Each structure stands twice: as structure tokens, then as C-alpha cells.
Amino acid sequence: MSDALIAFPDVERLVVDHLKNRPELAGTVVDNRPPAGFDGTAKAVLVSRVGGAWVDDQRLDQPLVDLEVYGPDKTAAHTVALAARAALFTARGTTYGSAYVTDVVEADGPRWLPDFNRPAGNRYLSTVRLLIRAN
Numbered sequence: 001m002s003d004a005l006i007a008f009p010d011v012e013r014l015v016v017d018h019l020k021n022r023p024e025l026a027g028t029v030v031d032n033r034p035p036a037g038f039d040g041t042a043k044a045v046l047v048s049r050v051g052g053a054w055v056d057d058q059r060l061d062q063p064l065v066d067l068e069v070y071g072p073d074k075t076a077a078h079t080v081a082l083a084a085r086a087a088l089f090t091a092r093g094t095t096y097g098s099a100y101v102t103d104v105v106e107a108d109g110p111r112w113l114p115d116f117n118r119p120a121g122n123r124y125l126s127t128v129r130l131l132i133r134a135n
Contacts (some may be wrong), residue, residue: 004112006054006059006134007035007097007098007099007134008054008061008134009061009096009097009098009099009132009134010049010051011049011052011061011063011065011130012032012048012065013032013046014026014029014091014096014099014101014132015065015067015088015091015130016032016047016053017096017098018087018088018090018091018094019045019047019084019087019088022083024083024086024087025045025080025083025084025087025123026071027043027073028043028044028045028080028083028084029042029043029044029045029106030044030045030047030084031044031045031046031047031054032046032047032048033046037051038118039118039120039121040115040118040119040120040121040122040123041070041071041073041120041121042070042071042072042081043070043072043077043080044068044069044070044071044080045067045068045070045075045080045084046067046068046069046070047065047066048066048068048135049063049065049069050065050127051063051064051068052064057129059133060102060131060132060134061099061130061131061132061133061134062129062130062131062132063129063130063132064107064127064128064129064132065127065128065129066079066125066126066127067084067125067126067127067128068090068115068123068124068125069084069110069123069124069126070084070107070115070118070121070122070123070126071122072122073122074112074122076122077117077122077123077124078110078112078124080124081110081111081124081126084126085106085109085110085126087106089104090130091130092104093117094116094122097102098134099132099133099134100132101130101131102131102132102133102135103130103131104128104129104130104131105128105129105130105131106126106127106128106129107127107128107129108125108126108127109126110124110125110126111124111126112124
């Protein structure tokens, strides 16, 4: 085990920054928190780290990240979920600050999950595992 200080990347910001300017997500809010007044009917991808683990001997962070995807109707939400899903896979092999994304692995693909806190909303939820080499 190394005594060197580990600089963990902000994986939520990494995912948000990777997705927010993708052309296939144009017109979609991408952030790690909902915008003010959000009722679930706008196109949005909300990113949250929900777990994962650090593997010290490999210097590899393996965060689990949820993508909560909303749209004005179920079909639109599903379309955005598929676009976000595909776009996130393009993070493989990219660098974010001093972190290198070695892989993106789907843990649970998009599934319909109504949001009872936003009853007018249409939501799909998926979970991915990123493998990130920290420097």
C-alpha cells in the first residue's frame, strides 16, 4: 500500500463534462443536480455517484454512476437515455485532469422507473461502472 496522497477525480463532474457538449444531447440539461423548478418534464440527464471502490494495488477507482434521464414523454426520455448511454461509452481512453478513463462498463442498462417525487416526469435510470486510473 502506498503512502502517496491519492487525487481522486470528481467522477460526477467528469461524466457531466463529457456528456454536456455532445451533439446527440443538444437541448438536454446535463448536471449532477436538477435545475431550479425542475418537474421532470424537460430533457435532462442527472448524474450521481452511487458507490464503487478503490483498488489500491492497481491504483484504480471503480465508481458506480447513475444516470437519471428525463423527458417530456416516455418516448423522448427513452431516446435521451439511449443517446446518453452511447455517448458515455466514448469516454473510454480519455483523460480528465490527471485521471485516465480505462473503461466504461454498463452495470444496468436503461430501465423505466417512474419518479414519484416528480409525478409529471418520465424517467429512465441506468448505472455504469467507470474504471479510472488515478495519477
